[in-house]
């Protein structure tokens with residue numbers, strides 16, 4: 001586990017703009033160069049993909065450094081500490097280059113597409129009113145978005161930055177022999193139902209990969225051991241992770257059964273909000289708005305389940 005003020009996801013860059021001492025466009029250009037350099041020569045990014053990433057530098061506008069709102073908005077923090085409440089924001093990374101191509105990705109380290117970066121920036125705007133104290137990301141670049149470039153060399157500035165903890169336990173589930181295959185072609189070859197079982201069932205692993213259950217063993221244990229204590233101490237936490245590591249965490253938070261979790265789909269780049277109060281997690285829908293359209297891309301069955309859950313907390 002590595003802690004530090006680097007690797008902040010773009011979603012957090014956009015959410016706090018009160019410290020603005022740097023030439024952000026320049027920094028972002030450097031980031032894109034770094035990311036591109038990491039992937040050029042690897043066997044899963046084509047030259048076209050690299051060109052797409054490079055072109056983002058000229059198309060994407062300003063991103064901000066992450067500063068810790070809890071240190072600059074003392075009254076907000078005092079209030080939520082007194083009420084013994086904390087916010088938990090979950091976000092699945094924005095669309096990746098392999099999501100765009102409909103390829104099984106799993107633990108292959110693929111960066112965001114241009115659309116994914118736009119989604120992350122948009123998500124950051126939507127959660128801008130929530131003072132985040134601590135960010136957890138997976139160890140994969142699509143959740144972190146930046147790698148190495150944003151280390152801070154000033155103690156004062158570092159004190160004002162949101163700590164970021166990268167943890168492999170939050171990585172996407174290992175998709176085994178499906179990694180790199182096209183999802184549609186795989187369904188055509190092995191049958192829709194088989195592929196659906198591999199992708200959505202709780203305990204059927206894809207060939208030589210992790211089932212959701214196996215993914216939950218590491219992701220939920222990490223959540224309970226490392227993240228819950230932070231919430232208990234009144235810290236507002238954001239987790240930037242993946243479709244299946246977050247499905248397993250949501251299954252735990254919402255007490256979904258292994259049947260109910262089958263219908264749980266998460267959209268890319270949509271923040272979900274939970275309030276942690278008196279040892280319980282209450283889903284508050286998306287910070288986007290009261291309709292919660294973005295919380296779950298849920299099916300009718302899950303909508304009913306959600307209705308029951310909401311009624312319980314009215």
Ligand SMILES: O=C(O)[C@H](O)COP(=O)(O)O
Nearest residue numbers: 103104105106172199243
């Ligand atoms: O790893 C992947 O391919 C995706 O991030 C998640 O895939 P899924 O929708 O098949 O779970």
